[in-house]
Amino acid sequence: MREAQVALESAVLTHGLPYPLNLEVALALEEAVREEGATPKTIALVRGEVRVGLSREEMEALAAGGAEKASLWNLAALLAQGRSAGTTVAATVHLAHLHGIPVFATGGIGGVHPEPYDESADLWALARTPVLVVASGPKAILDLRATLERLETLGVSVVGYRTDRLPAFFSPDSPFPVPARVDTPLEAARVYLRARALGLGGVLLVNPVSQGLPYEQVALWVEEAGRMAAREGVFGKALTPYLLRKLSELSSGETDRVNRRLLLENARLAAQVALALAGLE
Secondary structure: OOOOEEEOHHHHHHOOOOOOOHHHHHHHHHHHHOOOOOOEEEEEEEEEEEEEEEOOHHHHHHHHHOOOEOOOHHHHHHHHHHOEEEEOOOHHHHHHHEEEEEEEEOOOOOOEOOOOOOEEEHHHHHHOOOOOOEEEEEEOOHHHHHHHHHHHHHHEEEEEEEEEEEOOOOOOOOEEOOOOOEOHHHHHHHHHHHHHHHHOOEEEEEEEOOOOOHHHHHHHHHHHHHHHHHHHHHOOOHHHHHHHHHHHHHHHHHHHHHHHHHHHHHHHHHHHHHHHHEEEE
């Protein structure tokens, strides 16, 4: 049986959480994967080189600040310039596939923002890359209905893990149904193998957080954070970290606690799927 590996993104180290929580969570994610019997591979750019698996020193350096954020559109330039960067979902999916890792765990995927034409490269990466991505749905700041529609248009296999509804990141439930459901890691692995055999792109396995926040309450916080961003003129790549920071403030830190929980749960599930997949192959 081949080694069961799980790719982990490094944007959580560089942009997703405040220091030192970012380092603590990144190390805990790797340990969670190991506890399930798989091998974690945190992916990042370190001084112009792709690293598939980071040392403790490299993780500490990235967590301390100053690193870029690598997506598909700037990945080549950052490497050519010798820069260090945390990888987004899109970049991590691409690099994981390039290095033969079929399973990737993250918190939430990017998607369609309420602002016109603001759509994440994560969607395109999922559409064209045969990797199984475990996530707790799209990030809460997104237009969930539009994101689900775009995933359908792009042909991404969206599968609920023990749920018939699309999780909404901090919330385990939402008004939007998913097209398919599995109830075991083995079933998820079989869906991935079928998708790969058909020449399809990625499989998005959406895993609802065990203890989350009410969907309606998060929606109110997102609305308020959006008004703050508009007043302060925040847009573009600065918008997502700004909104997530404001959600943390509005919830008295509860969104950070839920974020940590769902990241760990997704890492564990990804490890279980990776093990099942290794057994089938």
